[in-house]
Amino acid sequence: xxxxxxxxxxxxxxxxxxxxxxxxxxxxxxxxxxxxxxxxxxxxxxxxxxxxxxxxxxxxxxxxxxxxxxxxxxxxxxxxxxxxxxxxxxxxxxxxxxxxxxxxxxxxxxxxxxxxxxxxxxxxxxxxxxxxxxxxxxxxxxxxxxxxxxxxxxxxxxxxxxxxxxxxxxxxxx
Numbered sequence: 001x002x003x004x005x006x007x008x009x010x011x012x013x014x015x016x017x018x019x020x021x022x023x024x025x026x027x028x029x030x031x032x033x034x035x036x037x038x039x040x041x042x043x044x045x046x047x048x049x050x051x052x053x054x055x056x057x058x059x060x061x062x063x064x065x066x067x068x069x070x071x072x073x074x075x076x077x078x079x080x081x082x083x084x085x086x087x088x089x090x091x092x093x094x095x096x097x098x099x100x101x102x103x104x105x106x107x108x109x110x111x112x113x114x115x116x117x118x119x120x121x122x123x124x125x126x127x128x129x130x131x132x133x134x135x136x137x138x139x140x141x142x143x144x145x146x147x148x149x150x151x152x153x154x155x156x157x158x159x160x161x162x163x164x165x166x167x168x169x170x171x172x173x174x
Contacts, residue, residue, distance in 0.1 A: 006081040006145065007034050009102075015039025015066045017047040017113040017126070018086040022133045024059040029141055036078065038069035047113050053126045069096060082140075082157065086133070087111060088167055103154050107136050107161035132165030139163070 008026055012019035019037035026035035043066050054061050071077060073096035080102040088108045109132045112125035139160045145153060 003032075004146075005032050005034050007036065007078045008082045008084070009069075009072055009080045009098075010035070010037040011039065011069055011083060011085045012037070012087040013040050014043040014113075015068075016043040016045060017050045017111065018109060018129055018133070020046050020050050020064055020066075021054065021126075021130050022084070022086055022107075022137065024054045024061065024064060025130065025134050026137050026141075028059045029137065031141065033141060034078070036072065036080070037064075038067050038072055040069055042066040042068050049113065049122050049126050053123070053130060057130070072096075073098065084157070084161070103150070103157055105154070105157040105161050107133070108167040109133065109165050110167050128165065132163075135165075136160050136163060 010019040010022040010026075015038050019039065023035045023037035026033055045066055046064050051061055051064070054064075072080060077099075079100040080098050081100070083098055083102045083104045084107045085105075086107050086109060088106075109129055110125075112122070112129040115122045115125040140157060143153070143156055148156065
């Protein structure tokens, strides 16, 4: 199991900012994780502020797109090992039944795209969102996944979502 690649899906309602940031941040780290993102009601376009920040940080932006979570619940889709909601709205929705019964957790953070201020204020919000997601992803990727029982692994990934920047105290969703 040490050579196994784990599929990770980040969910948000619009799949235009937070889930995209998380997908790219995990993809940059590579290793034994393959990152995906989707939304319950995708906006159809990635937020330009998210793309600009990712590009400035030398994170992968190729192929990033706003898409429906239905793509990942359909036959033939990659089977997810982990599914994380990164916004409170998506966490409160009824998610599809994911094939393979992935470990789930809620890693909610505030929506940087909701900031309507100056370019600098919007940039600051996106930088903070990315930082919070990077912190969670770093903690997640350092877990001894191969050595943890399923219930302990679930508890650990949900605990990660309660870290600095958490937008919601919920840990029982996804």
